[in-house]
Amino acid sequence: MVVEIEGVPLHLAHPDEIPIKWVGQEEVMRQLLAAWLVIDENDLPMNPRLLGKPGVGKTTLAYAAAKRLGREVYILQATVDTRPEDLIITPVIEGENKLRYVASPLVTAMVRGGVCILDEGNRMSEKSWASLAPLLDNRRYVESIVAGVKIKAHPLFRIVTTMNDDASTFDLPEYIHSRLQPQIYIDFPEREEEYAILRENLPFGDEQILQYVTDFLQLAHAADERYTVRDGINISRFAMKLLGLPENSISRSQALQTAILETLGEEALRYARAA
Numbered sequence: 147m148v149v150e151i152e153g154v155p156l157h158l159a160h161p162d163e164i165p166i167k168w169v170g171q172e173e174v175m176r177q178l179l180a181a182w183l184v185i186d187e188n189d190l191p192m193n194p195r196l197l198g199k200p201g202v203g204k205t206t207l208a209y210a211a212a213k214r215l216g217r218e219v220y221i222l223q224a225t226v227d228t229r230p231e232d233l234i235i236t237p238v239i240e241g242e243n244k245l246r247y248v249a250s251p252l253v254t255a256m257v258r259g260g261v262c263i264l265d266e267g268n269r270m271s272e273k274s275w276a277s278l279a280p281l282l283d284n285r286r287y288v289e290s291i292v293a294g295v296k297i298k299a300h301p302l303f304r305i306v307t308t309m310n311d312d313a314s315t316f317d318l319p320e321y322i323h324s325r326l327q328p329q330i331y332i333d334f335p336e337r338e339e340e341y342a343i344l345r346e347n348l349p350f351g352d353e354q355i356l357q358y359v360t361d362f363l364q365l366a367h368a369a370d371e372r373y374t375v376r377d378g379i380n381i382s383r384f385a386m387k388l389l390g391l392p393e394n395s396i397s398r399s400q401a402l403q404t405a406i407l408e409t410l411g412e413e414a415l416r417y418a419r420a421a
Contacts, residue, residue, distance in 0.1 A: 149257055152295045156235065156247050159254040161218040168203070168210035169346045170339030177330050178211045182304045193282050193325055195267065195307040198332035201374030203343070204308035207332065208263045217302070218260035220251035224270045226316075230277035234297075235290040247293045252305070256281075256288070259302030267307035267326075268316055275322045281305070282325035334367045335375065343375050348382055352389075355382050358402055358419075365417040373410060373417075381405045 147158045168175060174196075181194040196204040205221070212219045222233070231237075233250055240246035255262035281288050286299040307326055318326070335343065341360040345351065359378045366373040385405035388396060396404070406414050 151257075151297055154247060154293050154295050156249045156253070156257070156293070158249050158257060159220060159251045161254075161258075161260065162209075162221045162251075164209060164219075166206050166209060167346055168207055169343045170335050171203075171207075171332070174207060174330055174332055175211055175214075177328065178207065178306065179214065181328055181330070182211075182215070182306075190284060190286070191304055192327060193305050193307070194328050194330055195309055195326040196330050196332055197309050197311055199334075199372050199374060200310045200312065201376035202332045202334065203375070204310075204332055205263060205265055208261075208306045208308060211306075212261035212263070212304070215261070215304075217304070218255070218258055219263065220255040220260055221263045221265055222251040223265045224267050224274075226269055226271065228270050228274050230274050231290070231292050233274060233277055234288050235293045235295075237292050247290075252278075253288065253297055255305070256297055256299040256303045259300035261304045261306070264305060264307040266310055268309040268318060271316060272319050272322075275319060279321065279325065282322070334363075337361075337364050340364065340375055340378070344378055344382060347379050348386075351382055352386055352398075354398060355385050355402065359385075361419065362406065362417050365419075366414070369417070371414075371417070373414065377410060381409050384409060 148155050149158060150156070178194055181192040184191055196208060198204055209219055234253055235250065236248045238246045238248050249257065252262045252264065254260070278288065281299060287296055289296045337360060340363055341356060344356045344360060348356065359382045363373060363375065363378045385401040388401040388404060389398060403415065403418055406418050
């Protein structure tokens with residue numbers, strides 16, 4: 147799709163379509179939806195950030211919340227190499243002496259009134275964040291120096307930033323920190339919720355394996371390990387694949403031990419129990 151802004155044709159990105167469902171922890175879903183709510187004609191949506199350990203479902207929550215609103219979803223993966231123009235408009239050579247201006251997923255969401263998930267936002271540098279400062283306050287616009295245009299956000303546009311709670315990230319500058327509020331923390335799920343997540347992602351899963359992996363994760367959480375339900379999904383899948391080999395010669399217990407070892411390493415075996 148192409149739209150014209152201030153005489154400049156912009157080629158828009160395609161929305162992300164992912165078959166995922168949010169299971170459990172409805173309180174964080176409620177908080178995210180509340181942050182996006184507009185309660186008066188003079189009110190503006192907030193720009194929440196979802197904080198938690200890798201693999202706890204931050205992106206899944208953001209995507210599911212956007213879908214509950216019936217909006218298109220655009221995911222922009224942030225990295226240490228993300229440049230300001232990557233966030234806004236990128237020029238692409240399209241023949242001799244001709245440029246094609248390609249809108250980022252974020253700008254596409256702004257134009258279309260969709261939801262942008264800025265994934266792992268605290269991996270970006272301050273220079274990149276600075277280009278988004280006007281978008282995150284009551285101005286709600288971005289400027290592209292490359293294309294020479296100012297783009298205002300559609301009233302229905304919403305943004306959420308996910309951030310991993312680990313050391314391999316940049317510290318946010320204060321003027322950005324204050325614009326990304328509220329901070330919604332996603333913790334490890336309770337046992338029933340964790341099992342439900344495994345079952346949702348592995349509907350074909352062996353019941354004994356899913357119950358075993360749920361118990362394994364709960365023991366690890368109690369010891370403050372960083373293992374997540376994403377790890378549990380991988381352990382479960384690998385164990386079932388090992389058991390599914392045509393000439394299978396190992397027990398369920400051996401398959402689980404091997405899956406834990408090869409997924410998380412030898413230290414994780416301390417939380418393994420006989421199956």
